[in-house]
Amino acid sequence: MTPPTHETLPREGAAEIVERLGGRSVVLVGMPGAGKTTVGRRLGQVLGLPFVDADHEIERAAAMTIPEIFALHGEAAFRDGEKRVIARLLAEGPRVIATGGGAFMAPETRDAIARNGLSVWLKAEVETLLSRVKRRSNRPLLANGDPEGTLRALLAVREPVFAQADITVRSLDIPHDVVVNAIVDAVGARLGVDAARPAAAG
């Protein structure tokens, strides 16, 4: 028998999870490099929900990249736009939403997610985050010559806030599908869906 991969999805229990979400979205929060975009896209496929990345939506709405928004308008303007975009995405739910690394720090955004979503913190160690963020450079906050020090400082401030998420799942360096399955298990358990196991292949 072929082991299940994301090709065999959506998983058994996915329809019941979506039904019990009752229009709420599954919202991934966590540090840059936590895997919100990568894992979120696959989670959407598994649950049969549209996936949307808030960073990409902000770039689309502003018609410029995040580094350009920071450079031209500053971080405060980016944060304002981020709050508005996430509120709109939640209102258009249900979806799987990947948020930007700092989005959950805004109390209004946490409140909006609590009302219209289920928050999932993708938790990873600094060493893991660092090795992942080195691969891409769309993160103006880390472009200061000391990404490790910056990540550590951000994590110290943000970790207690991420810990307020409804669900915490470790984002280890393991196949993405394993992380996705752990999220489905946790969301299913939270919603009382006990059939949320991988669909048998064949």
Ligand SMILES: Nc1ncnc2c1ncn2[C@@H]1O[C@H](COP(=O)(O)OP(=O)(O)OP(=O)(O)O)[C@@H](O)[C@H]1O
């Ligand atoms: N479980 C995993 N194992 C190994 N690598 C992973 C895992 N999850 C994500 N990655 C890798 O880490 C990198 C960062 O992932 P991703 O861009 O999804 O993070 P993010 O949380 O969306 O970051 P940001 O907040 O900056 O948008 C990517 O190269 C991705 O392939």
Ligand SMILES: O=C(O)C1=C[C@@H](O)[C@@H](O)[C@H](O)C1
């Ligand atoms: O950690 C952060 O504050 C950020 C993370 C990215 O996802 C982007 O939202 C932006 O670069 C800010």
Ligand SMILES: [Mg+2]
């Ligand atoms: Mg991302």
